[in-house]
Amino acid sequence: MNEQIESLPVLPIKNSVLFPGLLMPLTAGRPPSIAAIDAALASEDKELLIITQRDSSIESPTVSDLYTIGTKAVVKRMMRRQDGAVNLIVQGVERVVLIKIEQTEPYLVARVRLAPVPEETNTEIEAMRRAILELSARAIQLAQPNAPVEVTQMLAENEEPLQLTYLIGSVLGLPVEKEQGLLEAPSRLDALRLLHSYLLHELQVLELRNQINVQAQGEMERQQREYLLRQQLRAIQEELGETSPEQADAEMFRKQMDEAQLPHDVRKEAERELSRMEKLPQASPDYHVIRTYLEMILELPWAKSTEDNLDLAHARQVLDEDHFDLKEVKERILEHLGVLKLNPTANAPILCFVGPPGVGKTSLGQSIARSLGRKFERLSLGGMHDEAELRGHRRTYIGAMPGRIIQAMRRAESNNPVLMLDEVDKLGRDFRGDPAAALLEVLDPAQNHTFRDNYLDLPFNLSKAFFITTANTTDTIPSPLLDRMEMLRLSGYSAEEKMEIAHRYLIPRQLKESGLTDQQFILTDEALSHVISRYTREAGVRQLERAIGSLTRRVALRFAEGDTTPMIVRVEDLPEMLGPERFTFELARKQLPAGVATGLAWTETGGDVLYIEATLLPAGRGLTLTGHLGEVMQESAKAAQSFIWAHAEQMGIDPNVVRRSGVHIHVPAGAIPKDGPSAGITMATALASVYTDMPVRSDTAMTGEITLTGLVLPIGGIKEKALAARRAGVNRVILPRENQKDLRELPENVRAEMEFVFADRVEEVLTAAIPDLAPRLTMPKAA
Amino acid sequence: MSLFFISADAGAAMAWRPPADIYRTPQGWIVKLELAGVQQEDVNVVASGSELFISGVRRDRFVEEGWSHHSMEIAYSHFERVIELPCDLGRASISIESHEGLLLVRVLTSHEEEKR
Numbered sequence: 001m002n003e004q005i006e007s008l009p010v011l012p013i014k015n016s017v018l019f020p021g022l023l024m025p026l027t028a029g030r031p032p033s034i035a036a037i038d039a040a041l042a043s044e045d046k047e048l049l050i051i052t053q054r055d056s057s058i059e060s061p062t063v064s065d066l067y068t069i070g071t072k073a074v075v076k077r078m079m080r081r082q083d084g085a086v087n088l089i090v091q092g093v094e095r096v097v098l099i100k101i102e103q104t105e106p107y108l109v110a111r112v113r114l115a116p117v118p119e120e121t122n123t124e125i126e127a128m129r130r131a132i133l134e135l136s137a138r139a140i141q142l143a144q145p146n147a148p149v150e151v152t153q154m155l156a157e158n159e160e161p162l163q164l165t166y167l168i169g170s171v172l173g174l175p176v177e178k179e180q181g182l183l184e185a186p187s188r189l190d191a192l193r194l195l196h197s198y199l200l201h202e203l204q205v206l207e208l209r210n211q212i213n214v215q216a217q218g219e220m221e222r223q224q225r226e227y228l229l230r231q232q233l234r235a236i237q238e239e240l241g242e243t244s245p246e247q248a249d250a251e252m253f254r255k256q257m258d259e260a261q262l263p264h265d266v267r268k269e270a271e272r273e274l275s276r277m278e279k280l281p282q283a284s285p286d287y288h289v290i291r292t293y294l295e296m297i298l299e300l301p302w303a304k305s306t307e308d309n310l311d312l313a314h315a316r317q318v319l320d321e322d323h324f325d326l327k328e329v330k331e332r333i334l335e336h337l338g339v340l341k342l343n344p345t346a347n348a349p350i351l352c353f354v355g356p357p358g359v360g361k362t363s364l365g366q367s368i369a370r371s372l373g374r375k376f377e378r379l380s381l382g383g384m385h386d387e388a389e390l391r392g393h394r395r396t397y398i399g400a401m402p403g404r405i406i407q408a409m410r411r412a413e414s415n416n417p418v419l420m421l422d423e424v425d426k427l428g429r430d431f432r433g434d435p436a437a438a439l440l441e442v443l444d445p446a447q448n449h450t451f452r453d454n455y456l457d458l459p460f461n462l463s464k465a466f467f468i469t470t471a472n473t474t475d476t477i478p479s480p481l482l483d484r485m486e487m488l489r490l491s492g493y494s495a496e497e498k499m500e501i502a503h504r505y506l507i508p509r510q511l512k513e514s515g516l517t518d519q520q521f522i523l524t525d526e527a528l529s530h531v532i533s534r535y536t537r538e539a540g541v542r543q544l545e546r547a548i549g550s551l552t553r554r555v556a557l558r559f560a561e562g563d564t565t566p567m568i569v570r571v572e573d574l575p576e577m578l579g580p581e582r583f584t585f586e587l588a589r590k591q592l593p594a595g596v597a598t599g600l601a602w603t604e605t606g607g608d609v610l611y612i613e614a615t616l617l618p619a620g621r622g623l624t625l626t627g628h629l630g631e632v633m634q635e636s637a638k639a640a641q642s643f644i645w646a647h648a649e650q651m652g653i654d655p656n657v658v659r660r661s662g663v664h665i666h667v668p669a670g671a672i673p674k675d676g677p678s679a680g681i682t683m684a685t686a687l688a689s690v691y692t693d694m695p696v697r698s699d700t701a702m703t704g705e706i707t708l709t710g711l712v713l714p715i716g717g718i719k720e721k722a723l724a725a726r727r728a729g730v731n732r733v734i735l736p737r738e739n740q741k742d743l744r745e746l747p748e749n750v751r752a753e754m755e756f757v758f759a760d761r762v763e764e765v766l767t768a769a770i771p772d773l774a775p776r777l778t779m780p781k782a783a
Numbered sequence: 784m785s786l787f788f789i790s791a792d793a794g795a796a797m798a799w800r801p802p803a804d805i806y807r808t809p810q811g812w813i814v815k816l817e818l819a820g821v822q823q824e825d826v827n828v829v830a831s832g833s834e835l836f837i838s839g840v841r842r843d844r845f846v847e848e849g850w851s852h853h854s855m856e857i858a859y860s861h862f863e864r865v866i867e868l869p870c871d872l873g874r875a876s877i878s879i880e881s882h883e884g885l886l887l888v889r890v891l892t893s894h895e896e897e898k899r
Contacts, residue, residue, distance in 0.1 A: 041852040044842035046859045076799075078855035088855075 008049040009036035010108035014056035017179035019166035020092040029085040035107035128192035309373030322367035348466040355490030358540020369418035382423035387433030392455035402455040416464035425471035492539025514552040534581040595690030599682035602717030607724030614686040620662030627667030630675025640684035678715035680706030694772040702734035714738035798863035812890040819884035830872035
């Protein structure tokens with residue numbers, strides 16, 4: 001080996017690597033460095049060793065702080081600065097390996113061996129060279145899109161691959177470790193490969209950087225463009241004398257406010273909100289909150305009302321057209337009209353329609369509105385359990401809205417609509433509040449002229465509105481609420497009334513729905529009555545209407561299929577058209593054994609007949625009650641038993657029987673819950689019958705409350721009960737005397753057909769019910 | 784990017800290039816190179832085809848004990864210059880001489896050669 005060994009002064013450098021063949025400007029300030037440079041310049045060849053420090057923070061490096069491979073260099077230019085530091089330009093000559101440090105003071109002198117990269121050429125090196133040229137061209141394009149083409153060309157002209165590698169490696173701005181790695185590469189191919197990997201990485205970084213730049217630039221440009229266009233738009237609007245959208249909004253509101261006839265304090269509040277809105281930019285969320293609020297205020301009918309039609313004849317006609325019977329309710333409406341005629345400022349009444357489903361409560365409300373010429377609005381309270389739904393949320397909440405009452409007023413567009421609050425008995429309540437309590441304010445004529453919705457936060461006058469509530473039962477309505485309303489009961493309809501309703505309303509309506517004329521479909525009275533009794537069981541007429549609807553649809557289908565002969569529906573046709581009869585009546589049992597009495601019950605769907613059975617338990621004791629009886633009914637049974645025991649002797653009952661055997665009372669059907677005191681006399685009768693072993697008249701039903709002293713107290717639901725008895729074929733009914741007045745509710749023909757017995761005392765009931773017992777009973781003198 | 788140009792310039796060879804004037808003479812050519820401070824024996828001239836390779840070393844001999852550089856602009860160490868002439872130099876005779884800091888390279892060619 002022809003090894004060349006020489007000694008050179010050492011100039012350690014930081015943060016960069018000098019490659020052979022390349023020029024590098026340097027500044028040296030450290031005294032040992034300056035001494036080394038002086039030594040080099042003092043020599044004839046001006047050569048020194050440039051070697052890189054491993055750690056750039058070390059100020060006086062020793063041999064262990066230096067890489068072992070460096071570059072022999074020639075000083076090309078040199079200039080001393082004022083401050084003593086030295087600027088110089090050096091050019092790398094050859095790669096060298098540091099053998100040892102020969103001298104450390106005043107400057108380092110190293111013994112080095114020249115270690116040029118071995119010369120070689122093969123196709124792989126050439127391939128690498130071209131790949132690197134290509135990559136570097138792309139890198140230059142990315143890093144400096146404006147770089148002259150000559151740069152790339154110049155690189156390509158550089159035939160010597162190692163020089164190319166060093167050149168590109170020095171300009172990439174690589175970390176020192178990587179540059180040093182390039183310098184230390186043992187062969188040309190290794191150097192090329194290293195550079196190739198560095199270039200690839202650099203290219204990726206550059207591409208990413210470019211992408212980020214492009215994105216950022218795009219975003220900036222878009223924003224700038226938008227801003228510019230907005231400014232231009234503003235300028236154009238100003239030039240044309242137009243106003244900005246915010247101003248236009250405010251102008252519009254101001255105009256509407258002038259037209260809206262707002263009450264004084266409302267106007268003041270609206271003005272205040274408007275001026276607040278004007279100060280906000282349109283993009284602010286508050287702007288839209290205020291805007292919706294103002295729209296709400298302007299849409300509410302503060303002073304707008306419809307004119308009442310006070311023509312009594314017209315009102316009566318409308319009410320009669322829409323509903324059959326319901327005399328009491330119609331009278332009440334007409335009374336109110338009469339009052340309004342004399343005193344236009346009178347408060348509207350607050351009515352509550354109570355009755356079973358399907359009797360026409362809601363539609364009655366509509367026809368009241370029609371007869372008065374008022375707007376009709378309906379809101380269902382069923383299942384509502386949040387006070388805020390009625391009264392609204394305060395505006396501090398996001399998405400706050402006024403309550404249902406205020407919204408209904410807005411929809412009605414007048415401050416005197418008929419406002420129907422449906423299903424008031426089905427209000428819920430939970431931890432969020434009690435909507436019934438909020439209704440108290442709404443429905444109190446003394447308070448509701450300043451109803452305050454949480455959202456609106458302004459007093460609104462509800463006193464002109466005609467409130468109607470509906471309910472199926474009053475039991476679940478809180479008493480303070482019940483107290484505010486005028487109760488009107490709509491009881492169930494009798495079969496005759498249903499016939500009438502069917503003829504007047506249901507059949508014409510269903511014919512119209514099906515597209516038939518009254519010549520094409522005829523329902524005989526017998527068939528209709530059969531539908532009423534055998535296909536429906538209800539107090540109202542909904543099921544009936546559905547049944548008629550399916551009949552008309554059947555006929556319509558026949559017509560559509562081409563058979564155009566008019567259809568007369570008779571009783572015989574019904575099973576084919578509607579299916580088998582759905583309800584078989586519990587018709588009066590022909591003969592009752594001793595211990596069974598016929599009672600009458602009121603249910604939400606009307607009345608019903610029920611048989612109360614009593615039997616002696618020879619070896620048992622006490623009183624057993626079955627049939628899902630409520631507490632009140634059980635107590636009523638005990639009172640009946642006590643009365644019979646107390647009067648056993650008078651009725652000729654064997655005291656031993658009373659003493660030795662228990663008694664069981666059962667009320668079928670066992671699955672249906674029953675409650676209430678009205679079966680008192682029935683149970684007493686059944687007990688008297690079972691103890692005396694004398695049967696009760698099978699054509700007699702009875703209802704009434706019993707007391708321990710044998711008084712018969714009045715009960716409710718007389719109409720439904722009487723109708724149920726008649727339906728079952730029981731035409732003799734024993735009632736408390738005080739209920740005599742309620743018989744007025746019954747239709748004339750029903751009253752004529754039936755026999756009513758009125759009783760003040762249990763003895764009278766027993767006399768009427770158990771013929772065999774009658775001779776033994778005497779009325780107490782004091783009665 | 785300026786570094787590119789410097790480097791590329793130097794990258795062609797590690798040597799520096801002295802400026803040169805070229806004269807046509809009745810006998811041939813004279814190449815005048817600005818090479819002050821270069822000793823004649825340190826210069827090497829070779830002809831090959833129509834090219835004239837001039838290379839050598841400038842050593843800084845003019846330094847005495849106790850001197851130190853304050854600044855340095857003169858290029859020392861290896862220099863190299865390739866000059867192409869419009870004739871074949873195969874048979875030319877070449878001589879060099881130093882004159883007032885300039886190096887003169889005389890190239891004598893026969894006229895017949897040139898006419899061809």
